[in-house]
Every structure is written in structure tokens, then in C-alpha cells.
Amino acid sequence: MQPTSKIHKRGNLKFILGGGLILVAIVYLIFSSTQANAQYFMTVDELKARGSAAVGQSVRVSGAVDGSTITYDPKAMTLAFEVAQVPGDNATVAAEGGLAAVLHAAVIDPQRARLPEVYNGPKPDLLKNEAQAIMTGRMSQDGVFYADELLLKCPTKYQDAVPSQAAK
Amino acid sequence: MVAIFGYGVLWVSFLLALFSASAAVYGYFRKEDRWVESARRAVILTFPLVTLATYLLIYLLVTGHYEIKYVYDVASNEMPLYLRVTALWGGQEGSLLFWSWLMSAFAYGAMLHEWERDREFLPWVEAVTAITLAFFLSLSLAFENPFARWWSTSSGQVAAMIRPLGAIPLPTPPDGAGLNPLLRHPGMIIHPPMLYMGFVGFVIPFAFAIAALVTGRTDDRWIRLTRRWTLWAWLFLTCGLVLGMWWAYDVLGWGGYWSWDPVEIAALMPWLVATPFLHTVMIQEKRGMFKQLNMVLIILTYLLVIFGTFLTRSGVLSSVHAFAESGIGPMFFIFIGITLVASFALLIHRWKDLKSETALASTSMFSREALFLLAALLFAGILIVCFWGILFPLISEIITNQKITVGPPFYKRAVGPLFGILLLLMGVAPLSAWTYGNLKTIGRSAWKPAIPAALVPLVLIADGQRNLFALSGFSLIAFVICVTLYEFGRGILARGRSMGENPFVALWNLVSRNRRRYGGYIIHLSIAIIGLAVIGIELFQTTTQQSLAAGQSMQIDGYTLRFDSLAQFTYVDNRIVTRAVMSVFRNGQYLGQLYPRYDLFMDGQPMTIPAIRSTLTDDLYVVLVNWEGISAAQAPFKVYHNPLVSWLWLGSFVLIFGTLVAAWPDAEPVVAPVIVRSVYQTSAAD
Numbered sequence: 027m028q029p030t031s032k033i034h035k036r037g038n039l040k041f042i043l044g045g046g047l048i049l050v051a052i053v054y055l056i057f058s059s060t061q062a063n064a065q066y067f068m069t070v071d072e073l074k075a076r077g078s079a080a081v082g083q084s085v086r087v088s089g090a091v092d093g094s095t096i097t098y099d100p101k102a103m104t105l106a107f108e109v110a111q112v113p114g115d116n117a118t119v120a121a122e123g124g125l126a127a128v129l130h131a132a133v134i135d136p137q138r139a140r141l142p143e144v145y146n147g148p149k150p151d152l153l154k155n156e157a158q159a160i161m162t163g164r165m166s167q168d169g170v171f172y173a174d175e176l177l178l179k180c181p182t183k184y185q186d187a188v189p190s191q192a193a194k
Numbered sequence: 195m196v197a198i199f200g201y202g203v204l205w206v207s208f209l210l211a212l213f214s215a216s217a218a219v220y221g222y223f224r225k226e227d228r229w230v231e232s233a234r235r236a237v238i239l240t241f242p243l244v245t246l247a248t249y250l251l252i253y254l255l256v257t258g259h260y261e262i263k264y265v266y267d268v269a270s271n272e273m274p275l276y277l278r279v280t281a282l283w284g285g286q287e288g289s290l291l292f293w294s295w296l297m298s299a300f301a302y303g304a305m306l307h308e309w310e311r312d313r314e315f316l317p318w319v320e321a322v323t324a325i326t327l328a329f330f331l332s333l334s335l336a337f338e339n340p341f342a343r344w345w346s347t348s349s350g351q352v353a354a355m356i357r358p359l360g361a362i363p364l365p366t367p368p369d370g371a372g373l374n375p376l377l378r379h380p381g382m383i384i385h386p387p388m389l390y391m392g393f394v395g396f397v398i399p400f401a402f403a404i405a406a407l408v409t410g411r412t413d414d415r416w417i418r419l420t421r422r423w424t425l426w427a428w429l430f431l432t433c434g435l436v437l438g439m440w441w442a443y444d445v446l447g448w449g450g451y452w453s454w455d456p457v458e459i460a461a462l463m464p465w466l467v468a469t470p471f472l473h474t475v476m477i478q479e480k481r482g483m484f485k486q487l488n489m490v491l492i493i494l495t496y497l498l499v500i501f502g503t504f505l506t507r508s509g510v511l512s513s514v515h516a517f518a519e520s521g522i523g524p525m526f527f528i529f530i531g532i533t534l535v536a537s538f539a540l541l542i543h544r545w546k547d548l549k550s551e552t553a554l555a556s557t558s559m560f561s562r563e564a565l566f567l568l569a570a571l572l573f574a575g576i577l578i579v580c581f582w583g584i585l586f587p588l589i590s591e592i593i594t595n596q597k598i599t600v601g602p603p604f605y606k607r608a609v610g611p612l613f614g615i616l617l618l619l620m621g622v623a624p625l626s627a628w629t630y631g632n633l634k635t636i637g638r639s640a641w642k643p644a645i646p647a648a649l650v651p652l653v654l655i656a657d658g659q660r661n662l663f664a665l666s667g668f669s670l671i672a673f674v675i676c677v678t679l680y681e682f683g684r685g686i687l688a689r690g691r692s693m694g695e696n697p698f699v700a701l702w703n704l705v706s707r708n709r710r711r712y713g714g715y716i717i718h719l720s721i722a723i724i725g726l727a728v729i730g731i732e733l734f735q736t737t738t739q740q741s742l743a744a745g746q747s748m749q750i751d752g753y754t755l756r757f758d759s760l761a762q763f764t765y766v767d768n769r770i771v772t773r774a775v776m777s778v779f780r781n782g783q784y785l786g787q788l789y790p791r792y793d794l795f796m797d798g799q800p801m802t803i804p805a806i807r808s809t810l811t812d813d814l815y816v817v818l819v820n821w822e823g824i825s826a827a828q829a830p831f832k833v834y835h836n837p838l839v840s841w842l843w844l845g846s847f848v849l850i851f852g853t854l855v856a857a858w859p860d861a862e863p864v865v866a867p868v869i870v871r872s873v874y875q876t877s878a879a880d
Contacts (some may be wrong), residue, residue: 062604
């Protein structure tokens with residue numbers, strides 16, 4: 027019995043060591059990748075509050091698109107528009123009457139903080155007045171947000187829209 | 195009327211499922227088989243009932259009953275019949291009902307099993323499938339009722355309900371909102387059912403696993419019984435994932451097929467656990483090892499299936515896929531929590547019974563067992579990366595009050611090396627020996643296939659390729675392909691020598707005698723092929739964008755695209771199509787025309803349809819960028835050059851073929867079971 031249990035101990039040890047080594051490698055991969063690629067998710071207000079500290083950081087910011095500010099140069103494919111502050115968490119959005127209502131309120135309110143955006147690329151289908159824009163990019167010195175990636179959500183096209191006949 | 199009937203049928207099914215679960219558990223503890231049998235019949239009966247409810251919803255969709263909220267949301271007059279039928283899973287309420295229907299169908303299939311030999315499993319298979327079914331039906335009944343219609347309530351509000359007191363029904367709208375045009379694509383029409391069949395399919399092996407844990411019959415019987423279920427579920431899940439990629443590539447117009455969207459990850463996670471499970475069960479069957487691990491893996495698969503459904507259904511994560519927010523989030527959360535605690539409590543209770551028959555310590559580090567374990571560990575690593583990526587924003591928000599997300603670069607960086615090692619393992623493990631395998635024995639069998647594989651990087655370097663990731667990736671892929679072909683060749687030669695068979699007969703006999711093994715090799719081959727596409731798009735994709743006037747050209751990677759003309763016309767369903775004609779040249783040679791399109795639907799929904807020129811070496815992917823001012827004088831184009839992408843779709847066909855080889859039912863002799871049954875019946879009659 028003695029020798030086998032010794033072999034077992036040694037056998038187990040090599041598996042524990044090997045497995046441990048791999049686990050350490052996985053943990054290292056996750057942490058280093060997180061550090062290299064973390065993006066701060068902010069509202070327009072939060073981004074503005076950070077001021078110059080935010081310049082150059084990879085940030086994800088969301089806001090309501092103000093349709094009257096959209097300009098697009100199709101030759102150079104430069105798209106510029108402004109987004110207005112909308113609350114970041116779902117609970118507040120729900121409390122204020124849903125995404126569509128929140129976006130509408132944000133765009134018509136002149137007091138809301140606004141952020142000018144510049145995006146280089148084709149103008150997406152969904153970029154319209156009162157769409158929710160989620161942009162990934164960097165803040166520059168001049169207060170303009172340069173987006174590398176632009177995601178859009180139009181609440182009107184999602185479900186739960188009451189049919190027009192029923193809304194009357 | 196039809197709607198109320200359908201809703202009633204759902205209630206009856208729900209109550210039957212509840213009865214079945216209770217009767218099964220009661221019958222098990224009281225040891226009264228008639229209760230268990232009664233539960234079995236109840237489960238069987240839910241199938242026609244849920245089928246009827248599903249049929250009624252399809253009927254409402256096809257006949258355009260727009261007073262029903264769900265029908266209004268996903269159907270419209272101009273939609274053809276097949277789209278109205280498939281609109282069943284076009285929205286939240288319908289797809290939940292569809293989930294329940296699949297669950298009842300699969301539970302029905304499991305109930306038809308020849309139960310005599312495995313009678314002790316029956317009550318728990320009944321209970322688990324019935325509880326899962328009841329849970330999903332309860333979501334339809336309480337939160338996401340597909341049969342709700344529009345009412346004007348007594349307080350003057352408009353609401354979708356079944357029949358509120360004192361409310362006045364609103365008149366039926368003449369037309370519905372219709373299915374989002376982005377979803378009207380063959381890939382998107384079969385993607386959800388495939389994915390769901392994969393999801394629901396894993397409930398059956400999980401149910402048997404729980405049955406094994408409760409009854410203490412913890413040998414590999416539950417695995418043998420569910421082997422085919424697992425393989426088919428895995429096949430459907432894989433097909434579902436690939437179809438989703440195809441749809442994204444073909445329709446969304448951003449040049450790729452996988453964006454590490456949380457919902458994509460949610461569908462991937464069960465696959466990441468099911469795949470090592472397919473491997474480690476073989477070790478349990480052959481060597482009686484990894485019993486605990488296999489239990490953990492199948493429980494995790496089930497939980498991740500529910501979690502995946504939850505992520506897409508609850509709106510907890512903002513993503514392009516998320517359905518509108520709904521009240522079912524907490525329900526899912528509670529269900530997952532209870533299942534998690536109950537399953538792991540059971541597992542811990544049986545932990546000692548699940549001890550390996552062979553100690554892992556007595557095997558060497560490079561034995562096949564150890565390599566399979568290593569593969570499982572790597573899959574777990576990828577799963578943790580995915581989990582971390584999804585949960586990190588929530589965790590960081592709790593700790594720092596600042597939401598921090600990680601994007602695709604995070605996943606690529608963290609997952610890339612792990613998939614690389616998995617590729618290497620796919621090459622090495624088939625050559626490793628059981629128990630005593632070591633580096634020497636592996637080296638002895640690996641050097642032959644390694645020689646042709648080593649030529650690949652040499653040729654690539656001579657060709658000017660200096661990207662280290664690409665070189666190592668292509669080498670690994672070449673190694674896997676060579677090893678797999680070598681394994682086939684070795685088997686054919688051996689048969690030729692010992693049986694005197696010609697190579698074709700030998701190949702046929704080789705595969706048909708051991709379909710799981712050689713089917714598995716074909717799947718390995720397909721993964722290597724898919725790897726080509728992943729390397730192609732991840733490392734060599736290029737893109738450019740430019741505005742062109744008719745007659746002008748743009749260049750990308752040696753291709754010249756000339757914008758010839760622009761046409762605008764109205765299609766049969768009244769959408770306005772803007773279509774550009776582009777001529778493609780390479781080195782001055784004319785290759786053909788491409789027609790990128792921009793469609794504007796009646797309701798103002800735009801849709802960009804990329805034009806794709808696909809060859810085995812590369813894809814040209816052209817998007818006509820949409821802006822009010824698309825004209826012959828100025829049309830903006832975005833062009834992607836995607837090397838090797840076709841291999842993703844080709845590899846998927848190989849994968850399907852390989853899985854079919856492994857999973858196709860055996861033509862088992864029917865004589866034996868018949869004799870067994872008659873013996874049982876006579877003894878029962880005595």
C-alpha cells in the first residue's frame with residue numbers, strides 16, 4: 027500500500043502543479059487583456075465632469091442624437107452630430123417613462139449637457155433624431171469626441187410600441 | 195376566441211407539467227410505479243397540447259389577427275406565408291412559446307425510450323423535463339403572453355392583456371407592424387430554431403444526470419443513454435451559431451461575422467462546456483474516470499442554456515439583440531439560482547460515489563486522459579474569459595461606481611492563445627496513448643504527420659509572410675489536418691494489410707466500425723478548416739471607404755472597383771431599392787459585377803445589403819453607404835477585403851457531416867430488446 031500511495035502523491039502533485047500553472051496563465055491572460063482594453067462607460071455628464079482627465083482615454087459614451095445637428099460630408103465620409111445627456115442606468119430610464127420618452131425629453135431640453143461627436147465612416151441607417159447613440163472612442167483637447175465605433179438604437183422600432191389605431 | 199382558447203390550452207399544459215413533476219417525485223418516494231406511469235403520460239400529453247397552442251398562434255399570424263399584440267408586432271399583410279409562419283420566433287412572446295414547444299417535443303421523445311432497463315431514472319427525467327417545461331410555460335402565462343390582445347381599460351389606458359374586467363376591445367388594426375426586415379433572411383429564419391433545438395436538447399442529458407445523482411446509479415449508464423441526444427444537441431447548437439454568423443455577415447453590412455456581442459457570447463457559452471463534455475464522457479466510458487467532472491459539465495451546460503436564454507430575453511444587457519426589457523428577468527434569476535443550488539447540493543451528496551475507478555495520479559502527464567483534461571481546462575478558461583467579459587461591467591460598477599466595459603480586442607487577446615493551444619491538442623491528443631502516453635510516444639507517432647505540416651510555414655515564409663501569429667496559426671492548422679489524415683491513412687493501411695481490403699472498402703469499414711472516433715476526426719478537420727477563416731479575417735482583413743461618381747474607381751488589395759451606374763426602383767413589397775452596379779477588376783482583368791444595395795421599406799426602416807464576391811481565397815464585401823444623397827454623381831462605398839472567409843462556411847458543412855457520422859443512429863438488431871421485453875412481460879404477468 028505504501029509505495030502506491032507515494033506514487034499517487036507524486037502523481038497528484040504533478041497534476042496539481044500543471045493545472046495550477048495553466049490556471050495562473052489564464053488569470054494572467056484575463057487581467058492583462060482587461061487592463062489593455064478596458065473602456066469606461068459614461069454618460070455625457072460624467073464625461074464632462076472628468077474634464078481634461080478624460081482626454082485620450084478609451085471611453086464608451088451614450089446619448090440622445092439631436093437630429094438638427096447632424097452633418098455629413100459624403101465625400102470625406104465625415105459625420106458630425108451632437109448627443110444630449112441621458113441617464114445611464116435602466117432603472118432611471120424605466121422610471122422616466124421608457125427609453126423613447128427619455129430620448130425625446132433629452133433632445134428637446136436645451137439645458138441638457140451636449141457632446142459634439144465626430145465619426146469617420148458611412149452614416150448608419152439608424153442615425154436619426156432621438157435615436158440612442160453608443161459611441162466608443164476618445165475625447166480630444168478641443169472638447170470633441172472622436173468615435174471609432176458607433177452603435178445606434180431606435181426605440182420606436184422595438185416592440186411595445188402601441189399601434190397607432192390603439193393610441194388614439 | 196382562438197386566442198383565449200390558445201391561452202387556456204397553455205394553462206392546461208402548465209398544470210399538466212406541474213402534475214407530472216409532482217406525481218413523478220411522489221411515485222419515486224412512495225415507490226408506486228402507477229404514479230410514475232401517470233406522470234409519464236402527463237408529459238406525453240403536454241406535447242400535443244403545446245403543439246395545439248403553437249398551431250393556434252401560427253394560425254393567428256397567418257390569418258393576420260392584428261388585434262393580438264404579438265401578431266401586430268411581427269406580422270403584416272405584405273409578408274409571404276413562410277415569413278408569417280416563421281414569425282412564430284420573430285419576437286419575444288412567440289420565441290418563448292416555441293422554446294416550450296421544443297421542450298415538450300423533446301420530453302415526449304425521451305418518454306418514448308424503452309424504459310424497462312432504466313425504470314429508476316424515469317421519475318427524475320420526468321420531473322426535470324416537466325419542471326423546465328412548466329417554468330417556460332409560466333413565463334408565457336404570466337409575463338410574455340403571446341395571445342394577449344389590445345384593450346382599452348376602464349381607466350382609459352391601452353393595454354395588451356387576455357381579458358381585463360370592464361375593458362373594451364380595440365378595433366382590429368388593418369395591418370401589422372411586420373417583422374423587422376433585418377430578420378427576413380434565410381439565415382435568420384433557421385438560426386433561432388437551430389439554436390433553440392441545441393439549447394433544449396441539452397435538457398435531456400441533464401435530466402438523466404440528475405436522475406443518476408438522485409438514484410445513486412452513478413455508473414456511465416446515463417451517459418450511454420444520452421450520448422446521441424448530446425451529439426445532436428451539440429450539432430444543432432453549432433449550426434445555430436454558424437447560421438447566426440452567416441446572417442450577420444450577409445445582412446448587417448459591417449464586414450464581419452462575430453462581434454463578441456454579449457448575446458453571441460451567451461449562445462457560445464453552453465457550447466464551450468458541451469464540447470469538452472463530449473470528450474470527457476468518452477474517458478468515463480472507457481476508463482471510469484472524470485465522473486465528477488462530467489456531472490459538473492452537464493449541470494453547467496444546462497445552467498448556461500437557461501442563462502443564455504435569460505440574457506437574450508431579459509434585456510439585462512444592452513446589445514443589438516436584446517429584446518425589449520421585460521419582467522421575466524427576476525424569474526430567470528430565481529430559476530437559475532434554485533437549479534444551481536439544488537444540482538450542486540445533489541452532486542456534493544454523491545461526490546464520493548463518483549470517484550474515479552482509476553486514479554488520475556497513476557496516469558502520466560501526456561496520456562490521452564491527461565490531455566483531455568487539459569483540453570477541458572482550456573475550454574473552462576475560455577468560458578471564464580467570456581463570463582468575465584460579460585460580468586466585468588457589472589462588477590466594476592458595483593466596486594468603483596463606474597461602468598467599465600471590455601470590447602472585442604479583450605476577447606481576441608485573451609481567447610486567441612487558448613484556442614491556439616486547443617488546436618495543438620487537437621493534433622496531439624489523437625496520437626497519444628492511454629494511461630502511459632508520454633512525450634516520447636507522442637513524438638514517435640507525431641513526427642510523420644509533422645513533416646508535411648512543417649512545410650507550410652516554410653512555404654509561407656518564402657512567400658514573404660512575416661506575421662508570427664499567422665505563421666503559428668497556419669502551422670497548427672496544417673498539423674491538425676496532417677495528423678487527422680494520417681490517422682485515417684494508418685487505419686486504412688492496417689485494414690488493407692490484415693483484411694486485404696482495397697482502400698475504399700477499408701475506409702468505409704474503418705469509419706463504420708468506429709463512427710464516433712472517425713466522425714470526431716472529421717469534426718477536428720472541420721475546426722481546422724474554420725480556423726483558416728478566423729485567421730484570414732482577424733489578421734488580414736483590410737477595409738477602405740470612398741465616395742465615387744459614376745465612372746470613377748477605387749482600389750483595395752490589388753482589386754479595382756469601378757462604379758458604373760446607379761438605379762432606383764420599387765420592389766413588389768413596395769420597398770424602394772437603390773442599387774449600384776460595380777465592375778470588379780484584378781490586374782486589369784475583368785472579374786464580374788457587384789450590386790450593393792440600399793433598401794428603404796414602407797415604414798421607413800432602411801436596410802443595407804452588402805454585395806459579396808466570394809472565392810476560396812478571399813471575399814470582396816461592398817457596402818453602398820446610405821445617406822439621402824446617394825446619386826450617380828456621388829455614391830459612398832465601404833469595401834472590405836476578407837481573405838479566406840469562405841472556409842468558415844465550407845468547414846461548417848464538414849462539421850455537420852462529421853457529427854452526422856458520429857451521431858447517426860445505429861441499425862441495432864431489434865431482436866434482442868424484443869426478447870427482453872417479452873420476458874419482462876411474462877414475468878410481469880406472473
